[in-house]
Amino acid sequence: MSNKLILLSILALTFGCLALAYEPAPLQDFCVADPSNSAKLNGVACKNPMQVTAEDFLFSGLHLRGNTSNAVGSRVTPVFVAQLPGLNTMGISMVRIDYAPWGLNPPHTHPRATEILTVLEGTLQVGFVTSNPDNRHISKVLQKGDVFVFPVGLVHYQRNVGNGNAVVIAALSSQNPGAITIANAVFGANPPIPSDILARAFQVDNSLVDQLQAKF
Numbered sequence: 001m002s003n004k005l006i007l008l009s010i011l012a013l014t015f016g017c018l019a020l021a022y023e024p025a026p027l028q029d030f031c032v033a034d035p036s037n038s039a040k041l042n043g044v045a046c047k048n049p050m051q052v053t054a055e056d057f058l059f060s061g062l063h064l065r066g067n068t069s070n071a072v073g074s075r076v077t078p079v080f081v082a083q084l085p086g087l088n089t090m091g092i093s094m095v096r097i098d099y100a101p102w103g104l105n106p107p108h109t110h111p112r113a114t115e116i117l118t119v120l121e122g123t124l125q126v127g128f129v130t131s132n133p134d135n136r137h138i139s140k141v142l143q144k145g146d147v148f149v150f151p152v153g154l155v156h157y158q159r160n161v162g163n164g165n166a167v168v169i170a171a172l173s174s175q176n177p178g179a180i181t182i183a184n185a186v187f188g189a190n191p192p193i194p195s196d197i198l199a200r201a202f203q204v205d206n207s208l209v210d211q212l213q214a215k216f
């Protein structure tokens with residue numbers, strides 16, 4: 001093989017594998033989710049296309065404010081494949097996030113999606129952290145109309161830095177982005193991660209870990 005061919009083969013393999021890490025391109029117009037079908041596959045089985053209606057592509061209610069009366073002062077209203085069956089196989093979804101004054105959407109990651117967010121109301125401090133070893137913290141204060149992107153898999157957060165409510169709409173590049181909230185995953189694991197493991201990982205006393213584990 002010539003060098004050029006070898007290079008092309010490597011490129012093809014590389015991009016072939018990258019493509020597999022994301023949701024596959026649809027091979028039909030749509031595959032409306034049929035949650036009643038118990039077939040185990042990557043996604044949800046398709047409803048008979050002849051029985052699909054406009055309702056399968058519709059979600060109503062994203063104008064409604066989420067209830068932010070909770071410990072962190074924010075609420076995510078998801079429009080994922082579970083709420084909108086027409087999203088199945090489409091590689092996209094949406095959320096509304098409401099924030100009470102000074103409310104926080106705590107540090108979390110989406111294992112399967114990049115997120116693009118726009119502020120409809122309020123002022124938000126947002127940020128994400130790059131992977132090891134740099135762990136660079138990239139942050140910004142956003143005003144109404146600003147659009148910010150959180151790259152797939154990176155830990156990110158948003159905080160309302162105003163005395164009024166804040167609202168955003170965000171799109172995510174998966175029908176089912178998943179969320180791992182760092183505090184809950186680390187200190188609220190069920191069954192718990194042994195506290196001496198966390199004490200060593202965080203370089204603190206066991207008693208502080210016990211305190212954190214009791215909270216989550």
Ligand SMILES: *[C@@H]1O[C@H](CO)[C@@H](O)[C@H](O)[C@H]1NC(C)=O
Nearest residue numbers: 065066067068069070071075
């Ligand atoms: C909001 O959530 C709180 C805490 O769960 C609950 O007490 C309250 O009734 C809820 N408010 C509304 C309007 O649903």
